[in-house]
Amino acid sequence: xxxxxxxxxxxxxxxxxxxxxxxxxxxxxWNPFPGVWDWVxxxxxxxxxxxxWQQRIGGTPQSVTIAGNAVVIRYRxxxxxxxxxxxxxxxxxxxxxxxxxxxxRDAVVAAGxxxxxxxxxxxxxxxxxxxxxxxxxxxxxxRNALLDARCREPRDxxxxxxxxxxxxxxxxxxxxxxxxxxxxxxxxxxxTRRLTARQVDDGASGPVEMPPLLGLSVDGRVHIVDTATGRxxxxxxxxxxxxxxxxxxxxxxxEARSADGTCYxxxxxxxxxxxxxxxxxxxxxxxxxDGAGCxxxxxxxxxxxxxxxxxxxxxxxxxxxxxGRVLWSGPKGEKLLAVDDRYALSxxxxxxxxxxxxxxxxxxxxxxxxxSDGSAALTRYAAVLVDRRPDRIVALDPRSGRExxxxxxxxxxxxxxxxxxxxxxxxxxxxxxxxxVSTGGPAPTAGPGGQEPDPGTECGGxxxxxxxxxxxxxx
Numbered sequence: 001x002x003x004x005x006x007x008x009x010x011x012x013x014x015x016x017x018x019x020x021x022x023x024x025x026x027x028x029x030w031n032p033f034p035g036v037w038d039w040v041x042x043x044x045x046x047x048x049x050x051x052x053w054q055q056r057i058g059g060t061p062q063s064v065t066i067a068g069n070a071v072v073i074r075y076r077x078x079x080x081x082x083x084x085x086x087x088x089x090x091x092x093x094x095x096x097x098x099x100x101x102x103x104x105r106d107a108v109v110a111a112g113x114x115x116x117x118x119x120x121x122x123x124x125x126x127x128x129x130x131x132x133x134x135x136x137x138x139x140x141x142x143r144n145a146l147l148d149a150r151c152r153e154p155r156d157x158x159x160x161x162x163x164x165x166x167x168x169x170x171x172x173x174x175x176x177x178x179x180x181x182x183x184x185x186x187x188x189x190x191x192t193r194r195l196t197a198r199q200v201d202d203g204a205s206g207p208v209e210m211p212p213l214l215g216l217s218v219d220g221r222v223h224i225v226d227t228a229t230g231r232x233x234x235x236x237x238x239x240x241x242x243x244x245x246x247x248x249x250x251x252x253x254x255e256a257r258s259a260d261g262t263c264y265x266x267x268x269x270x271x272x273x274x275x276x277x278x279x280x281x282x283x284x285x286x287x288x289x290d291g292a293g294c295x296x297x298x299x300x301x302x303x304x305x306x307x308x309x310x311x312x313x314x315x316x317x318x319x320x321x322x323x324g325r326v327l328w329s330g331p332k333g334e335k336l337l338a339v340d341d342r343y344a345l346s347x348x349x350x351x352x353x354x355x356x357x358x359x360x361x362x363x364x365x366x367x368x369x370x371x372s373d374g375s376a377a378l379t380r381y382a383a384v385l386v387d388r389r390p391d392r393i394v395a396l397d398p399r400s401g402r403e404x405x406x407x408x409x410x411x412x413x414x415x416x417x418x419x420x421x422x423x424x425x426x427x428x429x430x431x432x433x434x435x436x437v438s439t440g441g442p443a444p445t446a447g448p449g450g451q452e453p454d455p456g457t458e459c460g461g462x463x464x465x466x467x468x469x470x471x472x473x474x475x
Contacts, residue, residue: 047393047430055087057073061414062074064201067100067124077094090125095113096183101207110139117134118135118136145163155177159172159178173232175225178218192299199413200377204415221237222244233272245299258293265282265285266281267280269321286310303339328359344356365400370385382404393423395432404435410425421434
């Protein structure tokens with residue numbers, strides 16, 4: 001009888017506890033069930049060693065961006081943010097397009113609707129509206145600024161620059177039209193295309209710095225805007241054999257002429273202020289034309305202030321757009337995989353390894369094995385290698401080749417931040433933290449002799465002095 005009484009008391013207590021939990025969940029005081037279900041429904045870890053956190057998300061992401069302490073995920077019809085620390089969802093909002101502007105400490109999320117004017121700027125951690133607009137038809141997001149365009153009439157438009165979290169315009173300028181699309185987020189501009197990599201999202205780096213000049217196509221003409229002042233520097237109509245792009249503070253006119261069953265290329269750089277020719281290169285193929293007809297339908301590939309071409313001797317070449325210097329030229333058979341303003345990644349001629357180089361430095365910085373079907377990409381904080389057979393994701397310091405992450409995984413790399421990266425497979429995403437990097441700061445990059453680099457002594461970029469040769473540094 002005592003045993004029956006004890007058992008009855010236990011079952012009664014269990015029933016009361018269960019009822020209490022149900023009541024708390026129903027009143028939103030405390031709900032353990034989603035967490036329990038996530039644990040039950042969790043697939044196998046998406047990496048080995050395991051990620052810091054792994055979460056099942058509600059669909060296939062269109063883009064993922066690390067914005068301060070949040071991970072911003074854009075889906076087809078909505079945008080949400082999750083905690084960078086835990087992966088738990090912070091907020092969600094309906095939106096047909098969304099893009100992140102700002103840096104690690106002043107990031108905002110611009111979001112808007114399909115075929116609708118205007119946008120909202122949201123705080124990435126809270127989802128709170130910081131600023132709203134009801135008339136913009138185009139929005140461009142950068143690491144250090146945000147641009148928007150609004151039109152009273154088709155040929156009466158204004159372009160306005162803002163600080164990412166600013167409430168007052170920096171400048172406003174007139175444009176005789178703006179070419180956008182059904183989605184107002186980051187319409188095309190005339191610049192360079194990134195080199196892409198399988199298994200690494202094109203936007204993994206997050207927003208780039210706003211270029212010194214912006215090239216906008218309006219009714220077949222190219223309008224070049226100085227982004228420091230808002231002044232329209234040039235209004236140029238390309239010739240039938242020309243393509244005009246704006247890279248590294250220069251206006252590049254790429255001429256592709258058809259003759260003898262092939263294309264002959266000439267690249268001319270002009271100062272947009274004076275219109276004077278600064279440099280010229282003949283025979284440099286920027287891969288902007290397809291077929292013997294030489295119609296140019298693509299912008300050249302490159303980084304923020306550099307572009308990629310193929311020299312007459314068939315060697316791939318990286319050129320500084322500002323002064324025309326050749327910053328990197330690979331041996332015959334070596335294929336360029338990724339490039340930015342500082343570094344280049346290339347595949348060796350035998351296809352067995354990837355080589356990390358610093359632009360304007362003669363010798364390679366590091367070499368690492370990579371299978372023929374592996375890929376590589378450069379981001380702001382790391383060089384990312386995705387290998388296959390066996391599946392592996394490796395993140396390296398782009399200058400020294402020091403390992404930041406090395407895991408077994410078949411996932412894709414979705415976003416890279418200062419202290420780690422987000423990877424995903426199917427509807428599961430997870431966060432990998434860089435080794436030896438604090439949560440709040442960028443990945444350290446060792447300078448010569450192990451010293452931290454001095455940001456004031458950079459060289460080799462636009463409007464900067466040439467870097468000393470390798471022999472000068474060694475001597």
